Amino acid sequence: MRIPDVVVIGAAEWDVELVDALPSKEGPECDDFGLTIFSTESIKVARSANGRPVSENCMADTFLHEIIHGVSNTYGLGLTENQVSGLAGGLLALFRSNDLDFSDRGDGMACKGSGKGKKKGK
């Protein structure tokens, strides 16, 4: 996926930056490869960790993870780290498995899928 330079969360535009690495984040989980900075409304996503490139799926998971932190903070949800991680992984899998696109591109469909996830025989 293309990670944009800016993402709007609530009424604020958050800067998104792809960085080579985040030195303080060296764990094996996808959510170790990103950072949400609430005071500056910015998100950083690492392209590599421990000298190895981060996979596209992991970067997408990280980006969504950091967005969910921003949504949680903006809307006062108080989500825990585990809740944010679960939502990011779960929603990314849901969107990708069902080819969901929630954007409104002027065709009157606020969300649509390819039907890839439809039950067989229905």
Ligand SMILES: [Zn+2]
């Ligand atoms: Zn997190």
